[in-house]
Amino acid sequence: MFRHITLFSAALLACLSAVPAIGQTGAPLGIFEGHSDIGPVAHPGSAQYDAARHTYTVVGSGENMWEGADEFYFLWKRISGDVSLAADIAFTGRAGEPHRKGVLMIRQSLDPDSAYVDAARHADGLISIQARDQKGAITHEVQSYLKAPQRLRIEKHGNAFFMFAGQGENLEMAGGGMQLALEEPFYVGLGVCAHEKDSTEKIAFSNVEMTSDIRSAAQRPVPYSTIEVVRLAAPTDRRAAFVAAERLESPTWSRDGETIFFNRNHRLERVPSAGGKAEALDIGGAAVRSVGGKGISPDGALLAFSDDSRQRGRPAIFVAPVAGGAPRRITANTPAVFHGWSPDGQTIVFSAERGGQTDIYSIPAAGGAEKRLTNGQGRNENPQYSSDGASIYFNSDRRGSVQIWRMRADGSDPEQLTSGDFNNWFPHPSPDGQLLLFISYDKNVKGQPQNADAALRLLNLADRSTRTLAKLIGGAGSLDAPCWSPDSRQVAFVSYQLIPALPPVPR
Numbered sequence: 001m002f003r004h005i006t007l008f009s010a011a012l013l014a015c016l017s018a019v020p021a022i023g024q025t026g027a028p029l030g031i032f033e034g035h036s037d038i039g040p041v042a043h044p045g046s047a048q049y050d051a052a053r054h055t056y057t058v059v060g061s062g063e064n065m066w067e068g069a070d071e072f073y074f075l076w077k078r079i080s081g082d083v084s085l086a087a088d089i090a091f092t093g094r095a096g097e098p099h100r101k102g103v104l105m106i107r108q109s110l111d112p113d114s115a116y117v118d119a120a121r122h123a124d125g126l127i128s129i130q131a132r133d134q135k136g137a138i139t140h141e142v143q144s145y146l147k148a149p150q151r152l153r154i155e156k157h158g159n160a161f162f163m164f165a166g167q168g169e170n171l172e173m174a175g176g177g178m179q180l181a182l183e184e185p186f187y188v189g190l191g192v193c194a195h196e197k198d199s200t201e202k203i204a205f206s207n208v209e210m211t212s213d214i215r216s217a218a219q220r221p222v223p224y225s226t227i228e229v230v231r232l233a234a235p236t237d238r239r240a241a242f243v244a245a246e247r248l249e250s251p252t253w254s255r256d257g258e259t260i261f262f263n264r265n266h267r268l269e270r271v272p273s274a275g276g277k278a279e280a281l282d283i284g285g286a287a288v289r290s291v292g293g294k295g296i297s298p299d300g301a302l303l304a305f306s307d308d309s310r311q312r313g314r315p316a317i318f319v320a321p322v323a324g325g326a327p328r329r330i331t332a333n334t335p336a337v338f339h340g341w342s343p344d345g346q347t348i349v350f351s352a353e354r355g356g357q358t359d360i361y362s363i364p365a366a367g368g369a370e371k372r373l374t375n376g377q378g379r380n381e382n383p384q385y386s387s388d389g390a391s392i393y394f395n396s397d398r399r400g401s402v403q404i405w406r407m408r409a410d411g412s413d414p415e416q417l418t419s420g421d422f423n424n425w426f427p428h429p430s431p432d433g434q435l436l437l438f439i440s441y442d443k444n445v446k447g448q449p450q451n452a453d454a455a456l457r458l459l460n461l462a463d464r465s466t467r468t469l470a471k472l473i474g475g476a477g478s479l480d481a482p483c484w485s486p487d488s489r490q491v492a493f494v495s496y497q498l499i500p501a502l503p504p505v506p507r
Contacts, residue, residue: 030056031210032189035075037061039112043200045073045192055206057092058102060192061199065101065120065130066139069112074105076189077210083188084211084502086153086164086171089121093202098124102203103191104154106161108182111135117178118191119154119163127152129163131178142176142228143239145275151207155502162499175226175240177473177497211502221498227251227262229273230456230470231490238470241275241492249477250293251492254322255300257485260492263290263477268305273485273492282324291315292337293481296322297365298345304330304365306338306350317350319365330367339382340482341365342409343389349373351381360394360411373411382426384482385409387433393417395425395438404438404459417459418466424457426479432488436461437469439479450475451496473497
């Protein structure tokens with residue numbers, strides 16, 4: 001009998017020794033309950049706390065924190081409710097792998113493939129908010145245009161997560177956000193990944209501040225807007241080009257792909273497409289009040305836009321030199337909302353309400369008489385020319401729900417392209433003519449309310465297959481301008497965030 005027990009114990013010990021280090025939890029350190037390796041790392045990690053300097057030094061191994069599973073070292077505390085975690089992050093280990101990282105993480109469990117959100121600081125200065133929205137799913141991220149900040153903060157407000165970055169206490173919203181439903185309690189803490197299987201990385205987290213039960217519902221939310229860019233080749237890797245605690249709308253690209261034009265509180269501005277500082281356009285000054293979409297002419301010389309400064313709610317279409325100069329009015333009748341240029345630059349298409357009916361019209365870019373292209377069946381708007389100029393895409397509710405349609409450039413032969421469980425708005429054909437991008441809302445969503453769940457979806461024009469490119473909190477200004485980069489490889493859009501102001505951190 002004793003021999004059988006001994007054999008069983010030996011077998012049990014052998015099995016336990018094969019369990020990944022996730023089960024080897026260290027003693028509490030500072031404000032954290034425990035620390036452990038996550039995933040099958042090659043080199044066990046460690047954590048130390050210097051109470052005099054309020055610094056946690058964490059050593060981690062791990063090949064990556066990405067895709068469907070993670071390998072890293074984690075210092076954690078279990079909590080419930082809303083939370084904010086901030087720290088200064090300094091790399092003190094070896095030089096080398098640029099994607100080794102220190103993170104502020106909110107995680108469902110200690111399983112390697114757990115759902116999570118983190119604010120990540122990479123060794124090369126990149127920062128991003130990353131998330132796996134369910135167990136075993138692929139990780140998504142929004143990269144920030146801010147580089148190498150001293151300090152990061154991650155905030156959880158219900159199912160919404162946001163990242164802030166900067167120097168000292170002067171932190172700014174770093175772009176984008178993630179939506180994720182976590183069961184309570186969950187884990188909050190600090191993580192380190194070497195990003196190389198056979199290496200370790202040492203990172204110091206100092207001035208760590210964790211505030212729980214931040215009562216987000218009691219705080220007045222601050223509205224933010226983020227101009228984002230997503231590549232078709234890597235849709236999990238979005239990046240923020242510009243962020244502001246203001247209303248941003250209608251991003252559209254320059255013809256060289258170097259600049260994105262947009263509206264900020266109805267003012268025309270531009271920002272480098274790679275991200276950076278925005279500047280106002282020298283077009284009409286404060287007299288211009290831009291509403292709705294805008295677009296650069298095919299030769300790159302002119303910017304077309306709608307302006308309602310003369311009569312609110314009844315805009316007219318203007319064009320102005322991109323390099324700066326006085327606008328020139330195109331449409332005599334109002335309202336008229338610009339949407340697109342013909343590929344030869346000779347014609348502009350727009351939406352207009354005439355006699356209580358919204359339809360699609362065209363007009364010579366040099367000015368002249370407008371021509372009605374749709375026949376008053378339903379509400380027809382948001383037209384865009386195909387890349388060859390032979391067709392016009394638009395959205396219409398003529399059969400009940402809002403769907404994407406296509407017609408010939410003269411308005412003949414209308415054809416419905418989408419259907420199903422979504423209302424679909426703002427079609428944008430790619431410059432190469434292969435894909436059609438549009439924004440979708442649930443079929444029960446009426447109109448385009450601000451701060452609504454939305455998705456950017458792609459229709460393959462050859463085989464009519466559809467896939468989701470990105471999910472976001474969207475609104476009317478998210479995708480209402482020509483949004484493709486000139487090479488058809490990227491699209492620009494605006495996501496919206498409502499972030500409650502945090503209460504002061506107790507000292």
